[in-house]
Amino acid sequence: xxxxxxxxxxxxxxxxxxxxxxxxxxxxxxxxxxxxxxxxxxxxxxxxxxxxxxxxxxxxxxxxxxxxxxxxxxxxxxxxxxxxxxxxxxxxxxxxxxxxxxxxxxxxxxxxxxxxxxxxxxxxxxxxxxxxxxxxxxxxxxxxxxxxxxxxxxxxxxxxxxxxxxxxxxxxxxxxxxxxxxxxxxxxxxxxxxxxxxxxxxxxxxxxxxxxxxxxxxxxxxxxxxxxxxxxxxxxxxxxxxxxxxxxxxxxxxxxxx
Amino acid sequence: xxxxxxxxxxxxxxxxxxxxxxxxxxxxxxxxxxxxxxxxxxxxxxxxxxxxxxxxxxxxxxxxxxxxxxxxxxxxxxxxxxxxxxxxxxxxxxxxxxxxxxxxxxxxxxxxxxxxxxxxxxxxxxxxxxxxxxxxxxxxxxxxxxxxxxxxxxxxxxxxxxxxxxxxxxxxxxxxxxxxxxxxxxxxxxxxxxxxxxxxxxxxxxxxxxxxxxxxxxxxxxxxxxxxxxxxxxxxxxxxxxxxxxxxxxxxxxxxxxxxxxxxxxxxxxxxxxxxxxxxxxxxxxxxxxxxxxxxxxxxxxxxxxxxxx
Numbered sequence: 001x002x003x004x005x006x007x008x009x010x011x012x013x014x015x016x017x018x019x020x021x022x023x024x025x026x027x028x029x030x031x032x033x034x035x036x037x038x039x040x041x042x043x044x045x046x047x048x049x050x051x052x053x054x055x056x057x058x059x060x061x062x063x064x065x066x067x068x069x070x071x072x073x074x075x076x077x078x079x080x081x082x083x084x085x086x087x088x089x090x091x092x093x094x095x096x097x098x099x100x101x102x103x104x105x106x107x108x109x110x111x112x113x114x115x116x117x118x119x120x121x122x123x124x125x126x127x128x129x130x131x132x133x134x135x136x137x138x139x140x141x142x143x144x145x146x147x148x149x150x151x152x153x154x155x156x157x158x159x160x161x162x163x164x165x166x167x168x169x170x171x172x173x174x175x176x177x178x179x180x181x182x183x184x185x186x187x188x189x190x191x192x193x194x195x196x197x198x199x200x201x202x203x204x205x206x207x208x209x210x211x212x213x214x215x216x217x218x219x220x221x222x223x224x225x226x227x228x229x230x231x232x233x234x235x236x237x238x239x240x241x242x243x244x245x246x247x248x249x250x251x252x253x254x255x256x257x258x
Numbered sequence: 259x260x261x262x263x264x265x266x267x268x269x270x271x272x273x274x275x276x277x278x279x280x281x282x283x284x285x286x287x288x289x290x291x292x293x294x295x296x297x298x299x300x301x302x303x304x305x306x307x308x309x310x311x312x313x314x315x316x317x318x319x320x321x322x323x324x325x326x327x328x329x330x331x332x333x334x335x336x337x338x339x340x341x342x343x344x345x346x347x348x349x350x351x352x353x354x355x356x357x358x359x360x361x362x363x364x365x366x367x368x369x370x371x372x373x374x375x376x377x378x379x380x381x382x383x384x385x386x387x388x389x390x391x392x393x394x395x396x397x398x399x400x401x402x403x404x405x406x407x408x409x410x411x412x413x414x415x416x417x418x419x420x421x422x423x424x425x426x427x428x429x430x431x432x433x434x435x436x437x438x439x440x441x442x443x444x445x446x447x448x449x450x451x452x453x454x455x456x457x458x459x460x461x462x463x464x465x466x467x468x469x470x471x472x473x474x475x476x477x478x479x480x481x482x483x484x485x486x487x488x489x490x491x492x493x494x495x496x497x498x499x500x501x502x503x504x505x506x507x508x509x510x511x512x513x514x515x516x517x518x519x520x521x522x523x524x525x526x527x528x529x530x531x532x533x534x535x536x537x538x539x540x541x542x543x544x545x546x547x548x549x550x551x552x553x554x555x556x557x558x559x560x561x562x563x564x565x566x567x568x
Binding site for chain 2: 100
């Protein structure tokens with residue numbers, strides 16, 4: 001545990017020594033701020049129209065509409081950003097040779113992997129925390145219509161989804177010593193896993209159901225509606241465990257191959 | 259302290275180590291000699307527990323490297339080739355991190371880091387970024403991280419490669435000063451380095467042990483001739499004639515000349531130092547003698563001899 005903490009601190013320092021983390025934060029906040037502003041403006045626009053013409057039949061719930069779209073957009077932005085964060089985690093150590101030292105210290109491989117995993121997760125987590133300003137702003141605009149429960153459930157889903165993204169990124173970073181390659185394949189893999197459910201309706205029967213179940217996107221849907229289903233939580237956790245396990249296998253096989 | 263039994267490592271079809279066995283006593287400094295690709299690094303990586311052997315067994319301090327991997331790693335300080343460090347960290351921060359993962363108790367960390375920095379003389383650069391240090395300083399920081407948990411065993415892979423002569427001497431002195439207190443295995447290309455630092459040498463070639471001995475014995479055994487370099491202003495033909503006439507001279511080669519000054523390599527029989535005789539001859543002939551020195555054989559040359567002898 002102490003060792004995981006040591007690795008975690010080193011990785012955090014590495015992220016914040018370089019301009020990397022700051023650049024990501026700035027771009028992320030710009031984009032998400034833009035999406036939020038557009039989302040809330042559209043809602044305001046519709047609510048004016050709805051008041052003028054009663055036949056619209058009332059408005060959809062505020063929080064669900066605004067934040068569901070926001071979380072969807074944000075998760076796409078993060079899908080692009082997570083590989084940038086994770087690609088260096090093992091590839092850089094392999095390239096620089098520091099891996100050899102790290103793996104000869106009295107420390108378990110799992111401690112190394114978890115330290116790196118939680119460091120990347122903390123960087124993303126902090127990004128999400130910074131966006132807590134949006135619900136507060138929304139309350140200022142929409143008053144009681146802002147339901148914090150729904151927003152928090154969405155945040156939880158987003159956080160779990162990011163953990164899954166990071167697990168994939170770390171795994172792929174461990175397979176190569178080239179950071180760019182690690183980044184590109186992570187990006188491709190994430191897009192595929194994220195969108196694999198799109199084929200659900202075209203592929204009939206069991207395969208379609210399996211595809212739908214695999215999709216990161218499908219499991220996220222309920223969270224953004226304010227529903228926390230333990231099944232979905234378990235899906236994300238298992239997903240992470242699986243890829244962390246795979247990372248350990250890769251580290252092990254690297255040792256054998258030298 | 260370290261026993262290696264029948265160590266074999268294969269990478270696919272390539273046999274990097276082939277049934278290598280040896281022992282290292284406590285407090286001994288052992289040199290690994292061998293050309294690139296001989297298997298030195300592979301052997302060191304197996305001893306440190308970085309990679310498992312294909313066959314064979316290694317124990318360090320009585321513990322099996324494969325079974326008690328973590329325990330063995332606590333006994334070893336390791337400096338891989340080219341000292342790979344985290345270039346983005348400052349020296350002190352880096353050493354602090356290493357002390358943490360090496361399990362130095364929290365209350366001792368600051369003191370331990372300070373002591374080690376003193377020992378390898380990097381205190382004056384402690385706030386500099388590792389990546390911006392000179393090669394010599396990086397090597398010392400590498401040594402510092404190896405020393406952090408006070409390991410009884412040190413494994414150093416080419417600790418002096420790429421350093422300037424002054425730095426080489428400093429690192430050697432540092433290693434020598436630790437002899438007796440720690441068991442040390444170091445690898446190198448350079449024979450004089452081994453004779454200066456190590457008590458015993460293992461020569462590895464193509465994954466097998468070619469020779470094990472003290473540096474002195476090894477040099478004696480492997481040198482079939484002595485060489486000296488002479489720098490003299492003399493007519494080429496006369497010089498050759500006179501030198502060849504000396505008893506004990508096996509051959510001469512003129513390697514370089516510039517404005518009538520010749521650089522000549524003289525081969526003589528083993529065990530005979532012809533320097534006084536050569537000097538007398540040259541001066542007696544009235545030639546200007548600019549230099550005369552014995553050439554120490556490099557490992558590579560000895561190696562070529564060792565291999566061609568067989």
